Amino acid sequence: MDATQRNVALWTGILTAPIAWAIDLQLRFALVQYVCRNHAGWIMWFVTLIALIIAAFGAFCAWSGWGNDTPRVRFMAIGGMAISTMFALSIIAMAVPDLFLHACD
Numbered sequence: 001m002d003a004t005q006r007n008v009a010l011w012t013g014i015l016t017a018p019i020a021w022a023i024d025l026q027l028r029f030a031l032v033q034y035v036c037r038n039h040a041g042w043i044m045w046f047v048t049l050i051a052l053i054i055a056a057f058g059a060f061c062a063w064s065g066w067g068n069d070t071p072r073v074r075f076m077a078i079g080g081m082a083i084s085t086m087f088a089l090s091i092i093a094m095a096v097p098d099l100f101l102h103a104c105d
Contacts, residue, residue, distance in 0.1 A: 006065060006073065013062025013080030017055040017087035024051035024091050035103040044103070048095040052088055059084035 001009070027047045035043050062080025065073045 001064070006068070009061045009064045010073065010076040010080060013058050013060075013065075014076060014083055016058030016061065017084040020051045020054035020058070021087040021090050024048065024094065028094065032103050041098065041102060044098050045095070048091060048098075051091045055084050055088040055091060059088070 024047055028044065031043055031047070035041060059081050062077050062084060065077035065080075068074055068077070
């Protein structure tokens with residue numbers, strides 16, 4: 001992998017999970033009325049699943065730089081995996097209330 005591809009992979013690993021979290025948050029707010037009117041709670045779970053898959057993709061992209069000996073690349077790889085993990089946990093935390101509450105509550 002050349003330097004440009006590696007940089008794209010590392011930045012993808014750092015930025016993908018926060019963007020997935022932000023999109024998940026916005027979709028949850030935007031879809032509440034639709035889900036309430038149509039009794040389609042599965043939509044919230046689908047949004048969460050897609051956001052988690054995107055965050056996992058970011059972690060995978062960051063992991064690609066793990067074996068490199070360059071300090072910057074290794075730092076970005078570790079940071080990208082940590083950020084992806086943190087935002088994946090945040091996405092899961094946003095889904096926990098769906099276990100107990102319905103969109104109309």
